[in-house]
Amino acid sequence: MLIIKNLHANVEGKEILKGINLEVKAGEIHAIMGPNGSGKSTLANVLAGNKGYEVTEGEIWFEGKNLLELEPEERAREGVFLAFQYPIEIPGVSNATFLKTAINEKRKHIGLPELTPKEFLDLMKEKSKILGMDDSLISRSVNVGFSGGEKKRNEIFQLLMLNPKLAILDETDSGLDIDALKIVANGVNVFHNDENAVIVVTHYQRLLNYIVPDYVHVLSKGKIVKSGGKELALELEEKGYDWITSDELESQNA
Amino acid sequence: MNQNLSEKAKDWYLQNIDILSKRLNGSSKNLLSELREKSKKKFLELDFPNRKNEEWRFTDVTPILKHNFIPSILIDKTKFTPEEIKKYLFTGFDFYLITFVNGIFEEDLSELKNLPNGLIVGSLNKILKDKPELIHDNIDKFSSEQNIFNALNSIYAYDGFVIIADKNVVLDKPIQILFLNGNNENEVLVSPKNLIIANNNSQLSVIINYKGFGNKNYFMNSTVDVFIGESALIDYYKIQDENDDSFHIEKIDTVQNAKSIFTQFNISFGGSLVRNDINSKLAGEFTETHYYGLYLAQDNQHVSNYTFIDHAKPNCMSNELYKGILDDNSHGVFNGKIFVRPGAQKTNAYQQNKAILLSKNAKINTKPQLEIFADDVKCTHGAAVGHLDEEAEFYIRSRGVPQELAKSILIRAFAYDVIESMKIEELKEQINHIIFEKLHQVEFQNNLY
Numbered sequence: 149m150l151i152i153k154n155l156h157a158n159v160e161g162k163e164i165l166k167g168i169n170l171e172v173k174a175g176e177i178h179a180i181m182g183p184n185g186s187g188k189s190t191l192a193n194v195l196a197g198n199k200g201y202e203v204t205e206g207e208i209w210f211e212g213k214n215l216l217e218l219e220p221e222e223r224a225r226e227g228v229f230l231a232f233q234y235p236i237e238i239p240g241v242s243n244a245t246f247l248k249t250a251i252n253e254k255r256k257h258i259g260l261p262e263l264t265p266k267e268f269l270d271l272m273k274e275k276s277k278i279l280g281m282d283d284s285l286i287s288r289s290v291n292v293g294f295s296g297g298e299k300k301r302n303e304i305f306q307l308l309m310l311n312p313k314l315a316i317l318d319e320t321d322s323g324l325d326i327d328a329l330k331i332v333a334n335g336v337n338v339f340h341n342d343e344n345a346v347i348v349v350t351h352y353q354r355l356l357n358y359i360v361p362d363y364v365h366v367l368s369k370g371k372i373v374k375s376g377g378k379e380l381a382l383e384l385e386e387k388g389y390d391w392i393t394s395d396e397l398e399s400q401n402a
Numbered sequence: 403m404n405q406n407l408s409e410k411a412k413d414w415y416l417q418n419i420d421i422l423s424k425r426l427n428g429s430s431k432n433l434l435s436e437l438r439e440k441s442k443k444k445f446l447e448l449d450f451p452n453r454k455n456e457e458w459r460f461t462d463v464t465p466i467l468k469h470n471f472i473p474s475i476l477i478d479k480t481k482f483t484p485e486e487i488k489k490y491l492f493t494g495f496d497f498y499l500i501t502f503v504n505g506i507f508e509e510d511l512s513e514l515k516n517l518p519n520g521l522i523v524g525s526l527n528k529i530l531k532d533k534p535e536l537i538h539d540n541i542d543k544f545s546s547e548q549n550i551f552n553a554l555n556s557i558y559a560y561d562g563f564v565i566i567a568d569k570n571v572v573l574d575k576p577i578q579i580l581f582l583n584g585n586n587e588n589e590v591l592v593s594p595k596n597l598i599i600a601n602n603n604s605q606l607s608v609i610i611n612y613k614g615f616g617n618k619n620y621f622m623n624s625t626v627d628v629f630i631g632e633s634a635l636i637d638y639y640k641i642q643d644e645n646d647d648s649f650h651i652e653k654i655d656t657v658q659n660a661k662s663i664f665t666q667f668n669i670s671f672g673g674s675l676v677r678n679d680i681n682s683k684l685a686g687e688f689t690e691t692h693y694y695g696l697y698l699a700q701d702n703q704h705v706s707n708y709t710f711i712d713h714a715k716p717n718c719m720s721n722e723l724y725k726g727i728l729d730d731n732s733h734g735v736f737n738g739k740i741f742v743r744p745g746a747q748k749t750n751a752y753q754q755n756k757a758i759l760l761s762k763n764a765k766i767n768t769k770p771q772l773e774i775f776a777d778d779v780k781c782t783h784g785a786a787v788g789h790l791d792e793e794a795e796f797y798i799r800s801r802g803v804p805q806e807l808a809k810s811i812l813i814r815a816f817a818y819d820v821i822e823s824m825k826i827e828e829l830k831e832q833i834n835h836i837i838f839e840k841l842h843q844v845e846f847q848n849n850l851y
Contacts, residue, residue, distance in 0.1 A: 224801055235797070246811075253807075
């Protein structure tokens with residue numbers, strides 16, 4: 149589904165990603181872990197097409213398409229979704245209107261008619277129930293006055309509504325208490341099936357107790373320095389990141 | 403600006419006074435003819451302002467002076483049918499309607515039947531003939547003072563709207579005042595003098611709707627004087643959306659007595675030069691004043707808003723929020739003065755001005771002016787100028803929304819807190835609609851179905 153080859157990217161002229169290689173297949177869950185500043189969020193933003201990040205080298209292929217040639221909205225319509233670390237507030241635009249606009253843009257793109265009001269309402273009810281969302285959150289302006297937890301939950305609500313092929317979760321666990329974490333994780337698990345894939349970007353192993361990854365990759369200084377199964381996350385939780393990043397440096401230096 | 407241009411323009415308008423006086427020869431002397439004589443003297447003393455004048459530093463009036471505008475009373479009337487003016491109105495709610503074409507009252511285009519007892523809505527010219535005593539004390543309180551444009555207004559003042567609410571009158575629906583300006587043959591000077599008197603405990607809602615027609619340039623030079631009695635309440639909507647090449651200068655003076663509440667929306671969309679001078683004097687204790695402004699300019703348009711809130715008494719609150727959207731080569735000016743007089747303790751005054759520039763060539767000058775002569779007051783002000791937030795645009799696009807629509811969503815979000823404060827629900831979407839139409843942006847509506 150997703151193939152990343154030798155990806156290099158700059159932020160404000162500084163190289164943050166220094167040759168990322170990664171392949172994600174349908175049905176898989178990948179966790180990208182790493183210390184602060186390792187490039188995790190950069191990778192997530194580059195995949196979604198944030199213009200603030202400049203790709204200097206490498207390729208990204210998504211379902212056979214060259215992702216780097218596509219605008220953010222085109223990527224979204226092809227099935228890429230990024231759950232933001234810091235979701236944006238949009239005063240005066242209700243969650244419902246925003247989602248209806250987004251869904252219908254996607255449907256237009258794939259040649260489907262707009263959802264009828266009833267179809268849309270039913271879909272909203274079904275998905276908001278999964279996340280235990282209050283109806284008032286749906287009619288309120290996008291993220292305006294939401295708590296940190298409500299914003300993250302709203303990102304997952306958007307994920308469920310838009311039902312992409314690839315979901316990238318950028319530090320979705322940060323700022324969540326354990327109950328909210330479980331609800332959010334449950335939302336992702338309901339979304340996940342054999343035909344889609346999830347990339348979980350996180351600093352901590354905590355979320356991975358509830359969203360169980362098939363693969364864990366450790367990112368350090370812009371490169372994947374170690375990959376493994378879900379046990380790797382537990383090992384990181386226990387030992388921290390130092391042992392990997394220093395090991396890796398030593399082996400590079402050797 | 404060279405002195406010559408000012409002199410030439412003055413000559414032109416003085417010469418027309420004689421024509422006007424001859425034309426009105428038959429009419430007996432009245433308040434307006436007295437005012438005309440007085441204002442003529444003032445007009446002779448003053449010059450049209452140039453950029454050296456602090457209050458006009460950012461507003462270049464030379465484009466206005468290059469035209470020889472003919473006072474509308476001296477030209478043939480343009481006729482409209484009630485059907486034809488419908489497209490100029492704000493609709494979807496009930497309202498009383500009073501219409502002025504080039505500043506002159508049109509009875510056939512007005513709907514003033516069944517006004518509540520104790521409410522007068524009508525034409526200045528008519529009231530001067532029928533019951534001048536009603537407005538005798540208020541007609542010349544402010545409007546001929548201050549600057550040459552106001553003197554010019556008084557010289558050519560012939561008509562305008564008058565609203566008088568007796569005490570305790572509560573209006574059941576808003577009054578929409580349509581100013582339809584323009585012409586196909588002549589370049590017209592429109593010079594209405596307008597008056598609102600809300601006596602104690604009365605409540606009014608007015609929508610003053612400025613629209614343009616025809617292919618000739620025109621100059622709308624207007625004044626509005628507003629008197630608000632004790633515990634009276636006025637919601638005042640000024641919505642200006644005139645021809646792209648027109649000129650619009652207006653001074654609005656308000657006096658608020660104790661415990662009154664004045665809420666004003668000042669929405670500017672059109673015109674090559676728009677200048678608003680908006681002054682409120684808080685002359686009684688425990689008043690509230692809310693100023694909301696939204697201005698949108700594109701191409702080479704210029705929009706200036708000069709606001710002045712005079713806290714003359716203690717325990718008053720004023721809150722001001724102005725927002726500007728500037729595109730292309732347009733230029734916006736916001737000058738917000740708050741004056742707290744000695745003894746006006748426990749004053750609360752807030753001011754905020756925000757602008758977004760949609761192009762590299764758009765420009766804004768913004769100047770808060772706080773002059774505080776009391777020591778127990780709370781005054782804050784803030785100004786912010788920026789571009790549309792790229793991170794926010796990315797967020798919206800990342801959900802599959804095209805870039806143009808994402809921009810529309812952000813513009814709507816920017817204007818939201820001003821528009822949402824309006825109390826007439828049906829106006830909100832119509833104002834949003836004008837924003838998108840003006841910016842040639844895809845419309846983004848918030849209603850679900």
